[in-house]
Amino acid sequence: MTKKVATKRPVKKAVAKKPVKKVLSKKVPAAKKIDPKTQTIESLLELIRITSTVVPDDVAKTLMKARSQEEQNTTASYAMNIIKDNMDLAKFKSQPLCQDTGTVIFFVYHPPGFFQNDFKELIKKAVVKATQKGYLRQNSVNSLTGENAGTNLGEGHPSIHFYETKGKEVEVKLVLKGGGCENVSAQYSLPDTTLGAGRDLEGVRKVVIDAVYKAQGKGCGPGALGVCIGGDRADSAYAAKKQLLRKLDDKNTNADLAKLESEIVETCNKLGIGPMGFGGKTTLISCKMTHANRVPASFFVSISYMCWAFRRQGVVLDAKKNTIKKWLY
Ligand code: SF4
Numbered sequence: 470m471t472k473k474v475a476t477k478r479p480v481k482k483a484v485a486k487k488p489v490k491k492v493l494s495k496k497v498p499a500a501k502k503i504d505p506k507t508q509t510i511e512s513l514l515e516l517i518r519i520t521s522t523v524v525p526d527d528v529a530k531t532l533m534k535a536r537s538q539e540e541q542n543t544t545a546s547y548a549m550n551i552i553k554d555n556m557d558l559a560k561f562k563s564q565p566l567c568q569d570t571g572t573v574i575f576f577v578y579h580p581p582g583f584f585q586n587d588f589k590e591l592i593k594k595a596v597v598k599a600t601q602k603g604y605l606r607q608n609s610v611n612s613l614t615g616e617n618a619g620t621n622l623g624e625g626h627p628s629i630h631f632y633e634t635k636g637k638e639v640e641v642k643l644v645l646k647g648g649g650c651e652n653v654s655a656q657y658s659l660p661d662t663t664l665g666a667g668r669d670l671e672g673v674r675k676v677v678i679d680a681v682y683k684a685q686g687k688g689c690g691p692g693a694l695g696v697c698i699g700g701d702r703a704d705s706a707y708a709a710k711k712q713l714l715r716k717l718d719d720k721n722t723n724a725d726l727a728k729l730e731s732e733i734v735e736t737c738n739k740l741g742i743g744p745m746g747f748g749g750k751t752t753l754i755s756c757k758m759t760h761a762n763r764v765p766a767s768f769f770v771s772i773s774y775m776c777w778a779f780r781r782q783g784v785v786l787d788a789k790k791n792t793i794k795k796w797l798y
Contacts, residue, residue, distance in 0.1 A: 506591060508791040512784065513595035513641065515793060517573075518604045520643045520782040521565045524556050525798035527717045528693075528754070528779040532556075535691060535751040545749025552744065552777050567689075567778045570605045571645040573627035576714065576783075578640040585631050588639075592629055596621050605645075642714055642783035642797065650776035653688035655680040656706060659768040668768045670729055673698050674736075680772045681737045681753060686746020689776035693717070693755045694733070697771045700761030709771040712757035713781060716798065726758045744777070754779075 503511065524532070536549035559566040575592055579585075599605045600621045607619045609626045621627065634640075657676040659668045664679055666672035677696055684692065695712030697705045721727035733756040743749025754777075763769065783797030 505791050509588075509591045509786070510595045510598065512786055512791055512793050513592060514598050514602075514604075516641060516643055516782060516784050517595060517599040518563065518602075519796075520645055520780050521570055521599075521604045522559050522563050523782075524566065524779060525782060527798060529556065531717050531754045532691070532777060535754060539744075539749050539751060543749060544747040545743045545751065548744035548747050548749075549751070555778075565604065565606065566780060567647060567776075568606060569647045569649065570608055571647040571780065572608075572651070573605065573621060574644045574646060574710070575627055575629045576632070576642040576644075576711075577629065578632045578634045578636070578642075580635075580637050580639070581633055583631075583633070583639070588631075589629055592627060593622055596627050638788050638794070639786045640783060640797070641786065643781065644710070644713055645780035646710070647689070647776050647778060647780075650688035650692065650774045653680070653684040653692075654706075654709075654774045655683075655772045656702065657770045657772075659770060670698075670725060673770050674729060674733060676770050677733050677756070677772055678736055678740075680774070681733075681742070682740060684742075684774060686742050686744070686752075688774050689745060689778065690742065691744050691751040691754045691777055693775040693779055694753065694757065695773040695775070696756060696758040697769075698758065698760040699763035700769060700771070701763075701767070702769055702771075704761060705769045705771040706773070708759055708761055709773040712759055713773060713775050713779075714783075715757045717755045721758065723760075726760070730756045730758055 532552060536546070536553060539546040539549050555566065573596060577588060596605065597620045600607060600619070605621055607617055607621065609621045609623050610617045611623055657666070659666055659672050659676070661672070661676060664675050666675040677694065681692065684690065693713065695709045697708035697712070699705065700708055721730055734753045737753040738750055740752055741748055742752040744751055781798065784793045785795040785797065786792070787794040
């Protein structure tokens with residue numbers, strides 16, 4: 470018995486000592502690397518941070534041009550100056566542009582064979598982390614009980630939409646849609662006899678202008694519109710919102726819609742509603758339109774109204790590392 474014990478002990482010690490040192494030296498550099506899932510969460514977190522705190526370049530450029538066109542020492546120019554100060558401060562302090570960080574809407578474009586459910590879970594983790602860090606306010610509330618989980622997770626939130634593409638990379642776009650501007654979004658059913666709006670582009674023009682007129686600066690104008698002509702009620706509203714993903718300086722490939730977009734902006738900016746409804750030249754900074762087939766019985770026009778705090782961003786993720794390879798706006 471004693472002999473057996475004596476032979477075992479030295480063997481155990483010898484085996485235990487050498488590998489411990491080797492394993493430690495290998496593990497140290499490995500620990501510095503982030504595993505792919507954690508890296509994806511970090512990339513999504515950074516997407517949320519930038520979306521919440523920095524107005525995208527195309528929007529900032531358009532807002533600053535509008536600011537320079539307002540008459541000095543008017544309430545409109547005062548409002549535009551406050552908007553500028555707000556933008557500068559939010560970017561500098563990396564804090565949300567507005568206390569309402571809005572409905573969190575993700576659009577994910579991915580190659581075939583992508584695991585949507587896994588990605589959804591990573592998005593949720595990033596949203597929780599962003600909420601803890603204050604990039605997102607604890608906004609999302611259960612519509613039946615009024616309960617706020619404090620995480621921005623719940624039934625239907627965040628809103629996540631997937632699209633399979635032929636590309637090899639994953640592209641993630643994010644819109645934070647404020648409640649005030651969502652409240653003045655609208656849907657019309659043509660013909661609308663009260664407005665004399667028929668089932669044609671002239672009728673569409675009338676109802677879109679009516680929506681802007683009725684908003685009267687509520688929804689924190691100057692506003693940006695996404696519009697869909699046709700579709701059923703649900704798809705029409707969604708397609709209108711998706712128009713907010715377009716850059717403000719792009720041009721509609723449909724010549725009729727391109728013309729209508731410019732006309733609507735021009736007309737609305739002559740209404741005198743102005744920033745925040747204070748009067749002035751800037752009521753709208755953009756209008757982007759699309760269309761969808763409808764059935765003969767219906768003709769919906771959906772209008773998604775976005776406030777000056779136009780929060781949308783997007784990234785392309787590196788296919789191997791899941792780091793942010795490119796910013797889209
Ligand atoms: S409408 Fe926009 S700017 Fe106004 S409170 Fe809501 S998120 Fe903020």
